[in-house]
Amino acid sequence: HPHLSTDPLCGLMLEGVALNAIADALGTPCWVIGANTLRQRLKRMQTAMTDAGLDVRIHYAVKANDHLSVLSIIGQEGYGADIVSGGELARTQKAGIPAQRVVFSGVGKSDAELEHAIGLGIGQINVESAEELEIISAIATRLGKQARITLRVNPDVDAETHAKITTGLADNKFGIPFANAAALYARAFTLPGLRPVGFATHIGSQILSTAPYHAAYARIADLVRSVRASGLAVEVVDCGGGLGISYRNEVEGQPEALAGAMRAELGDLGLRLSIEPGRWPIGPAGVLLSSVILRKEEGLPSPFLVLDAAMNDLVRPSMYEAWHGILPLAPQDFSQPVAPIHVVGPVCESGDTFARDRLLPPLGRASRIAILDTGAYGTVMSSNYNSRPLASEVLVENGQWTVIRHRQTLEEMWQDETLPAPPTGKA
Numbered sequence: 220h221p222h223l224s225t226d227p228l229c230g231l232m233l234e235g236v237a238l239n240a241i242a243d244a245l246g247t248p249c250w251v252i253g254a255n256t257l258r259q260r261l262k263r264m265q266t267a268m269t270d271a272g273l274d275v276r277i278h279y280a281v282k283a284n285d286h287l288s289v290l291s292i293i294g295q296e297g298y299g300a301d302i303v304s305g306g307e308l309a310r311t312q313k314a315g316i317p318a319q320r321v322v323f324s325g326v327g328k329s330d331a332e333l334e335h336a337i338g339l340g341i342g343q344i345n346v347e348s349a350e351e352l353e354i355i356s357a358i359a360t361r362l363g364k365q366a367r368i369t370l371r372v373n374p375d376v377d378a379e380t381h382a383k384i385t386t387g388l389a390d391n392k393f394g395i396p397f398a399n400a401a402a403l404y405a406r407a408f409t410l411p412g413l414r415p416v417g418f419a420t421h422i423g424s425q426i427l428s429t430a431p432y433h434a435a436y437a438r439i440a441d442l443v444r445s446v447r448a449s450g451l452a453v454e455v456v457d458c459g460g461g462l463g464i465s466y467r468n469e470v471e472g473q474p475e476a477l478a479g480a481m482r483a484e485l486g487d488l489g490l491r492l493s494i495e496p497g498r499w500p501i502g503p504a505g506v507l508l509s510s511v512i513l514r515k516e517e518g519l520p521s522p523f524l525v526l527d528a529a530m531n532d533l534v535r536p537s538m539y540e541a542w543h544g545i546l547p548l549a550p551q552d553f554s555q556p557v558a559p560i561h562v563v564g565p566v567c568e569s570g571d572t573f574a575r576d577r578l579l580p581p582l583g584r585a586s587r588i589a590i591l592d593t594g595a596y597g598t599v600m601s602s603n604y605n606s607r608p609l610a611s612e613v614l615v616e617n618g619q620w621t622v623i624r625h626r627q628t629l630e631e632m633w634q635d636e637t638l639p640a641p642p643t644g645k646a
């Protein structure tokens with residue numbers, strides 16, 4: 220983590236800002252994102268593609284972290300966005316990302332979402348089924364527009380990742396079965412309101428090996444060659460997202476290796492390529508700050524450290540058995556001997572566990588910790604479970620920190636709820 224450092228006086232720092240100072244000012248739990256880390260990681264991806272001699276557009280996957288500040292950085296740097304809902308589309312527009320740079324993926328786009336997207340002149344819609352192709356044609360025709368579409372193809376490749384986040388196997392709900400893709404692509408050219416431009420694929424998330432990418436892109440390349448041989452034009456291939464990061468001691472996915480797979484399989488087809496990374500650019504840029512409420516050890520085989528953050532804030536450990544690094548914030552905690560302890564939240568479920576038998580110094584009431592690599596799929600998956608308000612968020616940029624979302628108040632938590640009108644008469 221080149222953006223994390225320890226200072227003998229200030230403790231743990233992110234991009235040169237003391238995390239304790241942020242927690243002092245705002246309380247915990249609190250999310251922190253490092254803008255420069257995000258910028259540098261996106262730059263590294265773009266450079267890897269350019270150095271491989273590829274013309275690649277980066278469409279940041281908004282679902283990973285959809286904060287308007289994050290999206291405005293994406294827009295300023297000239298990248299596009301990959302969205303999966305009308306809500307995400309609206310966020311990209313609010314953040315100033317031109318609609319032409321936005322790609323719409325997803326297995327069930329509603330008519331209202333499609334109308335909104337096509338009306339805005341969205342850059343590309345990745346079509347995920349035969350029925351959706353007909354629906355998009357009808358909507359675009361009704362609006363007097365041409366929708367630029369690709370077919371998202373399911374290459375039936377095992378991404379060797381967690382079952383809940385693999386998407387490229389034949390019985391996953393995503394994409395068009397490989398065997399049907401060529402015929403459906405031909406059909407797209409016969410329908411009004413459509414401009415078919417190529418294919419898209421996405422095989423899963425937190426992918427650490429390049430083999431699945433090679434396998435998927437090789438299949439897409441075969442498809443491109445065969446539909447071209449039948450006389451149809453193919454201009455673009457959207458290569459999806461999924462590059463994994465190092466949560467524990469894995470070697471993180473290398474953008475250069477991804478570029479290598481794209482070049483080896485698709486490089487000589489004269490295509491314009493794009494990728495949709497979410498986790499890789501922003502995951503390592505974020506931490507979740509939390510304080511210890513208390514320690515529980517009497518009569519227990521193994522002690523518990525109970526935090527003020529919980530599964531409603533960061534659900535990844537409960538949902539995917541995900542491992543996240545945990546570091547103390549205070550400088551004096553770095554030199555202490557470590558011992559195993561279970562790290563849990565206060566929510567009323569045993570699944571509300573961040574770590575088991577984690578080696579940590581002797582932390583206690585009011586000690587603070589950072590949960591690492593929470594920039595992707597952190598805030599966006601938070602909920603109000605147990606009526607716990609959404610935590611505050613901070614952006615660190617050039618040595619300064621700014622609050623980008625205040626801690627939700629209790630009133631804000633229930634402001635959308637209404638009580639039924641009182642009965643007006645006797646039934």
Ligand code: LLP
Pocket residue numbers: 280283301324325384386421423424425459460461462495496497498499535539595596
């Ligand atoms: N493109 C499509 C069509 C996707 O479905 C996804 C992620 C991405 C791009 C971005 O993938 P990434 O580069 O972030 O791996 N909540 C889970 C991850 C779910 C990923 C869903 N799709 C987690 O916390 O691990």
